[in-house]
Amino acid sequence: MIESKESKENINWLDSSILIALVTALGYYVAYSYKKGFLGYYGITDVFLNQISITSVILSISIMSSSIFSAYTFYLNAIAIFKNENNPLVIIFKNYFVPLLTIVFFSIPFFKGNLVYIFFLTLFIIVWLYIIPIFTYWKVKGYSNKLRKKLDKRDPDGFTLEKFLWLVKSVPSVKFMVVISIFLLGSSVANLFGNSKAKSKTEYMLIEKKGGEYLVIENSGDNFIIAPLNSKNKTIKQEFLMIDIKSDIDKPTIYKKVIIDGGITSSKAKKY
Known part of the structure; x- marks a missing residue:
């Protein structure tokens, strides 16, 4: 037993x-x-x-x-x-x-x-x-x-x-x-x-760099995944960058909260 x-x-x-x-x-x-x-x-x-x-x-x-x-x-x-x-x-x-x-x-x-x-x-x-x-x-x-x-x-x-x-x-x-x-x-x-x-997401963080607008898509660890934004047709290019979330006070990275009605779409990837 x-x-x-x-x-x-x-x-x-x-x-x-x-x-x-x-x-x-x-x-x-x-x-x-x-x-x-x-x-x-x-x-x-x-x-x-x-x-x-x-x-x-x-x-x-x-x-x-x-x-x-x-x-x-x-x-x-x-x-x-x-x-x-x-x-x-x-x-x-x-x-x-x-x-x-x-x-x-x-x-x-x-x-x-x-x-x-x-x-x-x-x-x-x-x-x-x-x-x-x-x-x-x-x-x-x-x-x-x-x-x-x-x-x-x-x-x-x-x-x-x-x-x-x-x-x-x-x-x-x-x-x-x-x-x-x-x-x-x-x-x-x-x-x-x-x-x-x-698809239904409308609120994003926006970064303005070198005369262009970049949309923050998602964070990956200590980095943000960003992509160039075409604000006229509400699309992002298939060009993704990784940037460090941290920034110093002398050269801060400024994030702007934006609301994109109807959400955004992604442009087609180039074929080679």
Whole structure:
């Protein structure tokens, strides 16, 4: 019994260590993907992605953890509201729309530019769930009966959240696939969010040097990444410079805060 207890404690400690390592690695990967998407909007390549601050990592972990926890809590509470409902309209809403609404609600901050696609996806699901049964079961009388027929046709041994969580907990291969999926999904979402953030950004710091205007794009360690600005058409050239953030009092670098309505775009890179 003592050996079994010690073995169990070692396994729990090992699982906790692996989880902490995975969360940390995911935090770095998400922070990197976000910055890559952000800089990629301006045409800046991975060459400038040499530092990821610990603040960015902690922030990405906090956002991911809070988003997943909030979405799961929202889903469970929404399901509980319709727990004892027998109306087929409500059952379909609970089984299909509650998961969809959970995903959509918590994805809006990351996909503001793709709301049209989300709207059409939602419309398609409404038609598939509530309109198609009218034609599929046209011999069945009554709209509610048609929906009940659709529900009765479901596989009783089909996919459920409870079964999925059990598989994740019990089957190592499923656990591995879930980890890989979270990394890929987290990276894609962070990249898109970074790109969207850069596209909607309107406040910048401006430097005037040698008769030209340079826009501060992002900081990289102790340096700023800047690019020449064409204020007439609100574009930056594909010519990026690294300058030291520090400046002395005799020859200070003066930064001006500017607001560019509609954001900026990047000119196309030259082909050779």
